[in-house]
Amino acid sequence: MKKEKKISSGFIYFFGSFGGILFGYDIGVMTGALPYLTTDWHLQNAPSIQGWITSAVMFGAIFGAAIAGQLSDRLGRRKMILISSLIFAVGGLLSGLAPNNGSLYLIIVRILLGTAVGAASALVPPYMSEMAPAKARGMLSGLNQTMIVSGMLISYIMDFILKDLPENWAWRSMLAMAAVPALILYFGVLKLPESPRFLVSEGKVDEARHVLSSLRPANEIEPELATIQETAQAEKNAAKSTSWATLFSGKYRYLVIAGVGVAAFQQFQGANAIFYYIPLIVEKATGSSASNALMWPIIQGVILVVGSLVFLPLADRFNRRTLLTLGGLVMGGSFILPSILKWMMPNMNNMVIVAFLCLYVAFYSFTWAPLTWVIVGEMFPLQIRGRASGLASSFNWIGSWLVGLLFPIMTASMSQEAVFAIFGIICLIGVMFIRFFVPETRGRSLEEIEEQGTNRHSKAKKEVSL
Numbered sequence: 413m414k415k416e417k418k419i420s421s422g423f424i425y426f427f428g429s430f431g432g433i434l435f436g437y438d439i440g441v442m443t444g445a446l447p448y449l450t451t452d453w454h455l456q457n458a459p460s461i462q463g464w465i466t467s468a469v470m471f472g473a474i475f476g477a478a479i480a481g482q483l484s485d486r487l488g489r490r491k492m493i494l495i496s497s498l499i500f501a502v503g504g505l506l507s508g509l510a511p512n513n514g515s516l517y518l519i520i521v522r523i524l525l526g527t528a529v530g531a532a533s534a535l536v537p538p539y540m541s542e543m544a545p546a547k548a549r550g551m552l553s554g555l556n557q558t559m560i561v562s563g564m565l566i567s568y569i570m571d572f573i574l575k576d577l578p579e580n581w582a583w584r585s586m587l588a589m590a591a592v593p594a595l596i597l598y599f600g601v602l603k604l605p606e607s608p609r610f611l612v613s614e615g616k617v618d619e620a621r622h623v624l625s626s627l628r629p630a631n632e633i634e635p636e637l638a639t640i641q642e643t644a645q646a647e648k649n650a651a652k653s654t655s656w657a658t659l660f661s662g663k664y665r666y667l668v669i670a671g672v673g674v675a676a677f678q679q680f681q682g683a684n685a686i687f688y689y690i691p692l693i694v695e696k697a698t699g700s701s702a703s704n705a706l707m708w709p710i711i712q713g714v715i716l717v718v719g720s721l722v723f724l725p726l727a728d729r730f731n732r733r734t735l736l737t738l739g740g741l742v743m744g745g746s747f748i749l750p751s752i753l754k755w756m757m758p759n760m761n762n763m764v765i766v767a768f769l770c771l772y773v774a775f776y777s778f779t780w781a782p783l784t785w786v787i788v789g790e791m792f793p794l795q796i797r798g799r800a801s802g803l804a805s806s807f808n809w810i811g812s813w814l815v816g817l818l819f820p821i822m823t824a825s826m827s828q829e830a831v832f833a834i835f836g837i838i839c840l841i842g843v844m845f846i847r848f849f850v851p852e853t854r855g856r857s858l859e860e861i862e863e864q865g866t867n868r869h870s871k872a873k874k875e876v877s878l
Contacts, residue, residue: 420626424604431535431536432559433562433563436559436564438504438525442466442587442688444709445586446583448583460821464515468518468522469523472523474526474809476527480534488614489607493536493601496532499527501591505591507522507587509584540555542608542609557782561719561720565717568709568710568713608623609644624637666851667800670849674784680838681743681780682835685816685819686712688819689819691708692823693769694708696828727782727786728854728855731852732850732854733846736846739775743776744843747839751836784808789801790853791851
């Protein structure tokens with residue numbers, strides 16, 4: 413007798429990617445909370461404390477991302493997502509209960525919360541890729557990005573709704589509201605099955621077959637199950653023969669530098685400076701209170717969501733390098749041109765800067781934001797995939813943390829135009845990196861990409877010998 417399907421594939425994909433909502437909410441919520449917190453705790457002249465409170469989540473994420481991958485191989489993807497959602501909920505509530513002027517307390521709690529953010533960033537993409545059929549993986553990768561930016565938009569909207577509360581209650585409510593989507597995720601994931609790949613790695617082949625029966629046509633189940641078993645064994649063998657030194661030896665060095673470099677540039681280009689501090693940026697530009705500028709994060713959030721949807725039909729129609737080059741050039745120009753205009757016309761309306769920042773966000777949203785993780789997913793051969801992907805994720809979070817930490821310190825010691833010009837130069841350096849160091853991955857097999865690394869290594873050896 414055919415087993416009754418207990419859960420739809422749509423439900424699985426929705427809640428499988430719902431971790432992106434939490435990820436995005438906690439990235440975005442401090443954008444609206446910080447102006448109130450700054451006033452409430454009198455942090456106007458303490459940019460380093462502002463930076464640490466804002467960036468503490470990213471600092472914790474560095475460790476959460478590194479640990480989650482290893483623990484998920486032992487405990488399972490589903491169980492680790494459940495644990496992460498509980499940490500989210502507890503961390504959000506503890507943030508809202510911070511004692512008055514408790515900067516150190518809030519930093520520590522947000523570091524704890526960051527471990528869950530990092531875990532979600534490391535757990536959701538593999539879970540989605542392992543649950544989805546091969547033909548839908550690109551679309552579902554885009555769905556994860558859409559969930560992240562939707563979480564950011566939700567946090568901006570909640571910040572706007574709560575902005576009229578007394579300042580002491582406003583920022584506390586904004587931070588504590590993170591517990592709501594966390595609990596929704598927890599109860600949703602309780603009904604999700606474990607990843608078939610994890611079940612196979614644990615020797616639970618029948619359970620994996622049962623999960624696949626609710627996700628695939630009957631004629632696809634056994635062939636995919638056989639492929640999963642072969643891949644799981646190959647990855648197990650690869651893990652035994654791979655060390656950290658392998659990543660930077662021979663033919664792999666070129667690919668590791670390319671993948672890790674793209675992940676690092678995505679953050680050092682300054683996108684999160686806009687996402688975290690747009691009310692303060694508008695405050696400096698207009699002279700009005702940052703708490704009165706909370707409509708701007710919503711505008712940025714809408715641009716991000718629309719851009720993530722625009723990416724879906726573009727993803728496989730244009731080369732990765734073409735889109736990243738286009739995005740990097742426009743993003744760099746969006747930072748540098750306002751600085752030049754301000755230098756030429758000192759009385760220029762500062763809202764021109766904000767308009768250019770919207771242009772930056774628009775191009776970032778459908779180029780560097782989603783494509784970074786597409787490239788990281790396609791770049792690394794099986795032999796080094798686990799370690800190399802983890803290294804790329806760590807560098808991405810390190811960049812996010814440093815930008816969040818240093819931006820208020822930099823703007824306290826130099827003009828905003830100068831800071832943005834620095835980010836613009838980094839964007840242009842990123843374009844040069846793409847053109848000279850990153851191979852094209854669209855439509856190419858892992859074997860073809862790996863061959864490029866081999867050829868590059870052989871060419872370098874010949875040049876050295878000459």
